[in-house]
Amino acid sequence: MATNPAPDLGDTVVVLSVQGLDGLVTRLSSLGYEVKGPTRGEGAIVPGPLKSSRDLPRGVRDVQSPGSYRIVQNDDDEEFFGWAVGPESWKREHFPSSQVMWRGEIVDGTLIFREPDRSFAPIAVVGARPCEVAAMHVMDRVLEEGVHRDARYSDRRTSSFITVVECARPADTCFCASMHSGPGIDQGFDVALTELHDEHGQRFLARSGSARGTDVLSSVPSRPADERDVEARALLLQSASEAMNRSLPYREVADLLARNVEHPRWTEVAERCLSCGNCTLVCPTCFCSDVHDTTDATGAIERRRTWSSCFDLEHSYLHGGSVHESSSSRYRQWMTHKLSTWWDQFDTSGCVGCGRCIVWCPVGIDITEEVAAIAAHDDVRGAVPSRGAS
8 A cells, every 4th residue: 555755854764674773783883883782781781882683682671660670581572672771871982981181101200291092983872762862962062062172072972973762661760751852852863763663563764863874874775764654653752751750840940949959858868868979870961070190109190080979078079178068968969950050051951851860879769759849848839840740
């Protein structure tokens, strides 16, 4: 039966089979990219090398809740992307957890400074989620577009090829729809895939979002997309959005937290918070780092930048002590920066609604619950909807 052509969704809109997905991976590898994607690790879905679709976590589902994460294998399930997000985001590829900034060594009595070799293989990500791509653009605001551009970050980021896969099965802890970062995506990628699995078979609706994305898709076996494929995508994204039972007020939360810095909820949450910093380690937008200098017996010096956390006492240390000595102060600093003052600095939210901070908190502190609790006793009643509202 003849079908109508697909409406305009970009420069190139085609449909790939599983073999076409393999062709995409092969093509990216032939272009010199180090292809990486979601793989099944030890009890979690984590970034890893991709040689073909066989390396993807096919038939894997994730079960996430506050303080809990597990994956379940179903051999009868043919979906490659039937899960939400794992503990590791793609931040590490562009902003490594540990980097040597420079080294110094004594040569013939003279101290010589050397920059480390900054060469690297460009990566192609196949399987980033929309919320993760949104997080990449937040990090761009911080490290690439500001007054002080981070060249190390920028070099890695601009050379990367990003293939995003829209989210069909959000976890119970996801709230990207309320943060305008998912489950679908319309820009900010090279190629976007939507995995479709219905009476018309398993396939991937593929859209280009850049000139290099168009070039890559033109060399991969495909067929033109039709109206059935586009309608299937729309229904899938609508179902995914409706499945989310958590939310945050995207912009209004900034003012809410700004006028509630002395709210008693900060003390209440501190009674549960361990100040472990897990929430900052798994967050795809946390960018805090520390710089450490080390020396050895020969007089050689190394300066290294490593990830840090606002939950570390040393992170806010000034002469005489830490600015944020209490757990309540450190948790307030993290949440108000993420949801409120980030807007002042970067004109965007620092949260993309991936839910990782909820899942990987050992005691299951839920950022959406904390905002709702503050809103419930806000001096300006009705200014911010409670949890569950959009």
